[in-house]
Amino acid sequence: MGTHKNLRGKVPLSIITIFVCALAFLVLLYTERISFLSSGSIFRFTSCSAKLHAAKLKKSRDEYIKPISYADDDRFEFDPEECSLAHGKWVFNRSVKPLYSDRTCPYVDSQFSCVKNGRLDSDYRYWQWQPDDCILPRFDPQIALRKLQGKRLMFVGDSLQRGQWQSFVCLVESAIPQRQKSMKQGHIHSVFKAKEYNATIEFYWAPFLVESNSDVHIIADPKKRILKVDSVAKHAKYWTGVDIVVFNSYVWWMSGLKIKSLWGSFANGEDGYEELDAIVSYRIGLKTWANWVDSNINPNKTRVFFTTMSPTHQRSADWGNVNGTRCFNETKPISKKRYWGSGSDKGMMSTVAGVVERMKVPVTFINITQLSEYRIDAHSSIYTEMGGKLLTDEEKADPLHYADCIHWCLPGVPDTWNQIFYAHL
Ligand SMILES: *[C@@H]1O[C@H](CO)[C@@H](O)[C@H](O)[C@H]1NC(C)=O
Ligand SMILES: *[C@@H]1O[C@H](CO)[C@@H](O)[C@H](O)[C@H]1NC(C)=O
Ligand SMILES: *[C@@H]1O[C@H](CO)[C@@H](O)[C@H](O)[C@H]1NC(C)=O
Numbered sequence: 001m002g003t004h005k006n007l008r009g010k011v012p013l014s015i016i017t018i019f020v021c022a023l024a025f026l027v028l029l030y031t032e033r034i035s036f037l038s039s040g041s042i043f044r045f046t047s048c049s050a051k052l053h054a055a056k057l058k059k060s061r062d063e064y065i066k067p068i069s070y071a072d073d074d075r076f077e078f079d080p081e082e083c084s085l086a087h088g089k090w091v092f093n094r095s096v097k098p099l100y101s102d103r104t105c106p107y108v109d110s111q112f113s114c115v116k117n118g119r120l121d122s123d124y125r126y127w128q129w130q131p132d133d134c135i136l137p138r139f140d141p142q143i144a145l146r147k148l149q150g151k152r153l154m155f156v157g158d159s160l161q162r163g164q165w166q167s168f169v170c171l172v173e174s175a176i177p178q179r180q181k182s183m184k185q186g187h188i189h190s191v192f193k194a195k196e197y198n199a200t201i202e203f204y205w206a207p208f209l210v211e212s213n214s215d216v217h218i219i220a221d222p223k224k225r226i227l228k229v230d231s232v233a234k235h236a237k238y239w240t241g242v243d244i245v246v247f248n249s250y251v252w253w254m255s256g257l258k259i260k261s262l263w264g265s266f267a268n269g270e271d272g273y274e275e276l277d278a279i280v281s282y283r284i285g286l287k288t289w290a291n292w293v294d295s296n297i298n299p300n301k302t303r304v305f306f307t308t309m310s311p312t313h314q315r316s317a318d319w320g321n322v323n324g325t326r327c328f329n330e331t332k333p334i335s336k337k338r339y340w341g342s343g344s345d346k347g348m349m350s351t352v353a354g355v356v357e358r359m360k361v362p363v364t365f366i367n368i369t370q371l372s373e374y375r376i377d378a379h380s381s382i383y384t385e386m387g388g389k390l391l392t393d394e395e396k397a398d399p400l401h402y403a404d405c406i407h408w409c410l411p412g413v414p415d416t417w418n419q420i421f422y423a424h425l
């Protein structure tokens, strides 16, 4: 670890190499705690530090965004046909009041409870996403609940999706009196009920969407994971009858390894797999998912959304902080327009777009990638837990190994994802 200096100045590694390096050592930790979202996952970054520092970067960090004046604002109210929410900028506004905190909302997983876990700087909570061409409507909990009246809303996917689900629940829950709501946390499937609205807001754990041997009991070693890329029924039976379903799946495919992909059943033993490049396996898995959606979902009854990939910030040199330690100690967003780091794979993004394009059932993207790319300041970092325990002071002092630069603090960036989702509801 002490050798960064010698390496600096060498030829920059290709983005792919760095990405593989950064993610190859992510280890998924898992505890058997049933109490609180025990399907919990924390990716861990354990090595590669020297290589991460090896790339030479010219760009200095950008000057930061200043609050704008609304005096000459000619942006329109949001209309999904007219305005892309993916293009815009973050505007700092200290008078914004987040609708909840990790103390007021009882449903925030301690993995995301940054303030409770000791984060002292607070600026990251006061940035608002401002699209270039229109005004993003404010999230109104009452209106959101009315739109969900008599309906089931389900988020399906990985721990990032679980963050989005918890954010959504927290955004609406303070508008519901205590006796009118309930939460049932399950190992795989969790259900929040808003009784007077006869509505549920659910989460279903399926990190690859398709089935794998690592769904229920997570296998920490990505090499031992095997995906049944043609099977989704075991999960999908929980998705039927849902009125609004929001999928995601990305980061679990990005271990940097080939994906052990299996067709048919495990009957022939687990050896019948083929090792495929992640993007190939991803395309097959997504097609399996798309076929299920097309043959089982009636678009007149059910709306389907897909949250695009959530960026990781494992490599501070990407944004010009050559002496930084991944996202640790970052307190301001990047302001460079269209900044795109090595943690977001455009090929994976266009794979989803390509599969969705050919579907019969319309799927609306919640395109969070670009706006989240800017937010190096908003990850859980060292204010998180591992294996059900808060990081110790020693671990906190070693952000290179322990900072979580994949997941996000709540309240935080996933609230904006939901603001965009809400605008489409
Ligand atoms: C800041 O937020 C407050 C409260 O939401 C709002 O009234 C005000 O217009 C915002 N100011 C700017 C510059 O966005
Ligand atoms: C509540 O919503 C469910 C669908 O989620 C529906 O089947 C049921 O009829 C609704 N009940 C009432 C009382 O509206
Ligand atoms: C959806 O509604 C349209 C118009 O009412 C109808 O033509 C179509 O057959 C319906 N589709 C399904 C799958 O029910």
Ligand SMILES: *[C@@H]1O[C@H](CO)[C@@H](O)[C@H](O)[C@H]1NC(C)=O
Binding pocket: 322, 323
């Ligand atoms: C990074 O740290 C080295 C010494 O450790 C220093 O010489 C250099 O100026 C620093 N670079 C930046 C951009 O802060």
Ligand SMILES: *[C@@H]1O[C@H](CO)[C@@H](O)[C@H](O)[C@H]1NC(C)=O
Binding pocket: 329
């Ligand atoms: C974190 O950043 C501040 C300046 O923003 C700096 O003074 C401090 O030394 C940094 N802490 C660590 C542990 O790098």
Ligand SMILES: *[C@@H]1O[C@H](CO)[C@@H](O)[C@H](O)[C@H]1NC(C)=O
Binding pocket: 086, 087, 308, 349, 352, 353, 365, 367, 369, 370
């Ligand atoms: C999401 O937005 C980015 C631009 O920020 C665009 O390049 C990408 O194609 C969009 N993804 C999808 C799936 O629409």
